[in-house]
Amino acid sequence: xxxxxxxxxxxxxxxxxxxxxxxxxxxxxxxxxxxxxxxxxxxxxxxxxxxxxxxxxxxxxxxxxxxxxxxxxxxxxxxxxxxxxxxxxxxxxxxxxxxxxxxxxxxxxxxxxxxxxxxxxxxxxxxxxxxxxxx
Numbered sequence: 001x002x003x004x005x006x007x008x009x010x011x012x013x014x015x016x017x018x019x020x021x022x023x024x025x026x027x028x029x030x031x032x033x034x035x036x037x038x039x040x041x042x043x044x045x046x047x048x049x050x051x052x053x054x055x056x057x058x059x060x061x062x063x064x065x066x067x068x069x070x071x072x073x074x075x076x077x078x079x080x081x082x083x084x085x086x087x088x089x090x091x092x093x094x095x096x097x098x099x100x101x102x103x104x105x106x107x108x109x110x111x112x113x114x115x116x117x118x119x120x121x122x123x124x125x126x127x128x129x130x131x132x133x134x135x
Contacts, residue, residue: 018089018090021090021092021098022079022082022090025075025078025079025090025098026044026075026076026079027075028042028072028073028075028076028079029072030065030068030069030072031052031069031072031073031075031076032072032076034055034059034069035051035052035055038055038056040052040055042076044079044080044083044084045080045084046080046084046126046129046130046133048080049076049077049080049124049125049126049129050126052073052076052125052126053121053124053125053126053127057118057121059118060118060119066118066119067115067118069118070111070114070115070116070117070118070119071111071114071115072114073114073115073117073118073125074109074110074111074112074113074114074115074117075098075110075111075114076114076125077110077113077114077117077125077128077129078090078098078099078100078108078110078111080129081100081108081110081129081132081133082100084133085102085103085132085133086103087102087103087104088100088101088102088103088132089101091107097109097111098110098111099111100132102132102135104135106135108132113125113128
């Protein structure tokens with residue numbers, strides 16, 4: 001997911017507001033709607049990632065929804081990481097791609113991970129979270 005309006009613009013002064021970016025990236029409306037319809041409440045916790053992993057992936061039959069849902073899944077994974085893993089924060093690459101930067105400095109492309117999860121279910125979001133949380 002590229003967010004060009006968050007990237008560098010000549011008229012902008014200073015860095016983007018981290019809290020504003022985090023709020024924007026945490027919306028994940030399509031994923032939240034799909035999860036709610038399946039009885040899963042997304043509360044930005046690691047446990048909710050496990051619940052997402054258990055959903056029947058009906059979206060895989062819809063080529064229009066699949067990439068959007070994958071985007072949202074990645075952003076949701078990033079939201080959970082940023083809110084629960086100390087020292088992690090959203091970071092934008094120069095092209096506007098949101099990634100999570102861990103305290104170690106390692107960057108994690110959560111959108112790519114979400115796309116893989118939506119398309120195949122592997123690796124599971126909860127597994128990815130566990131790997132990042134241990135890093």
